[in-house]
Amino acid sequence: MxxxxxxxxxxxxxxPPGGAWPDPAAPGGPATGAAPRxxxxxxxxxxxxxxxxxxxxxxxxxxxxxxxxxxxxxxxxxxxxxxxxxxxxxxxxxxxxxxxxxxxxxxxxxxxxxxxxxxxxxxxxxxxxxxxxxxxxxxxxxxxxxxxxxxxxxxxxxxxxxxxxxxxxxxxxxxxxxxxxxxxxxxxxxxxxxxxxxxxxxxxxxxxxARRPAPDPSYERLLEIVADLLADRELTSVQAVCDRYRVGPRTLQRMFRRYVGVGPKWVLQRFRLHDAQLMLDSGEVDDLADLAARLGWFDQAHFNRDFRDVVGVPPGAYAARRS
Structure with a gap:
């Protein structure tokens, strides 16, 4: 399974103590605009x-x-x-x-x-x-x-x-x-x-x-980036990630392909689709166009298409089935 x-x-x-890391499941996500961690x-x-x-x-x-x-x-x-x-x-x-x-x-x-x-x-x-x-x-x-x-x-x-x-x-x-x-x-x-x-x-x-490997600084760097992709809903493009972490698109792509198995664009979109799913499952979404804009889609039509391509039904139908 x-x-x-x-x-x-x-x-x-x-x-860690003090809650230094943001909670990605919290409504609205963490505060944005902060300096890169x-x-x-x-x-x-x-x-x-x-x-x-x-x-x-x-x-x-x-x-x-x-x-x-x-x-x-x-x-x-x-x-x-x-x-x-x-x-x-x-x-x-x-x-x-x-x-x-x-x-x-x-x-x-x-x-x-x-x-x-x-x-x-x-x-x-x-x-x-x-x-x-x-x-x-x-x-x-x-x-x-x-x-x-x-x-x-x-x-x-x-x-x-x-x-x-x-x-x-x-x-x-x-x-x-x-x-x-x-x-x-x-x-x-x-x-x-x-x-x-x-x-x-x-x-x-x-x-x-018994099989733990030696420390891998490149992987630790990747974890830092992935945690940011998850937590910060203002990160909606690969270029924004590159700018924040001062890394070139090709380098970022190679890092993700090697360690994760998919590219950063896929990871970024999947995290935002997860955000959408959480909100739809909670019943807190009244305006799908507003949800699409909040999560970085160009418009509702693009959001509907991307959600349907993976989930199998558009977001409105998914929310209606819950009801």
Whole structure:
């Protein structure tokens, strides 16, 4: 089910004392126009990083809660540099009554150990998978009984953790044995055989902590930029990002492709679409033209098209289904 867990902006360490990092889920977003943040490079891995995911993602979340149970446990603090959090999904559906779960995906790679009625992702279950960034809507048909234990990497986290080019996994799901051969079969068997989530968390912590890489200043710089893209709704163009961080468009593009697997323009638009989804799900939107302008679209028609291309319906129809 890979990207099926609802993102949690408070995961993997939360925010530091004093609330120095903005809350991307707060109405209206953080204050804008502030000087660019210059966080220390290569912070110790057990110190918290700023949020790099909002609470958006699962489409029609109130409906989904009637079909599956979701938890969002934290990973070990020593993994916070690369891991946003863990997530688990469990479902038990009546025979002949499947449920289609749809997700407006994040720029994140997921490691999942999945079981239950299958196949899923074209593979027989149970299986351990690595799923790259999914650029379109992510759909998975849940049927019968099943469970997923997932690791949600930060944007760029998988590329930094493994040293691999994340773009090779974009829009692909592969067996964990192909992506991280060392110990993949053992952790798959251990997670599938564990009695509860507490044991699964401990096992995954041990597996990942044993493989922590050396500090990567380029990745730390990327995290700083991604956190800004998420938090500042005034950032609506790649050029604005380049100007703020004094980096050329080509350099920024190469950095994102290598670590995240998609370009900065895609990440920026996806974060603004997540903002739109959060507002539509909350029922707080009365004027779609105003929403489009607030989030940086040229006009409502362009916003409608971009939302429909990914979600499958225009924003007005999505909001009406909630009602």
């Amino acid at each position: 890979a990207p099926g867990g609802v993102p949690n902006s408070a995961a993997s360490g939360g925010r 210059r966080a220390p490079r290569s912070l110790p891995p057990d110190l918290p990083r700023p949020p790099t995911a909002s609470q958006a993602g699962v489409l029609r979340p109130e409906e989904g809660q009637r079909h599956f149970a979701l938890t969002r446990p934290a990973a070990h603090p020593g993994l916070g540099t690369w891991i946003e959090r863990y997530w688990t999904v469990r479902w038990s559906l009546p025979p002949g009554a499947p449920y289609l779960s749809s997700v407006l995906t994040h720029p994140a790679v997921h490691l999942t150990v999945e079981s239950g009625d299958g196949p899923r992702h074209g593979l027989e279950m149970p299986e351990a998978l690595v799923t790259g960034v999914v650029t379109k809507r992510f759909d998975v048909l849940l049927r019968g009984e099943g469970r997923v234990f997932g690791v949600k990497f930060r944007p760029g986290g998988f590329g930094a953790f493994t040293g691999q080019d994340a773009a090779t996994y974009t829009d692909r799901a592969v067996r964990l044995t192909e992506a991280i051969p060392d110990g993949a079969a053992a952790i798959r068997a251990a997670i599938l055989g564990a009695d509860d989530d507490a044991e699964r968390i401990s096992l995954m912590d041990e597996f990942l902590l």
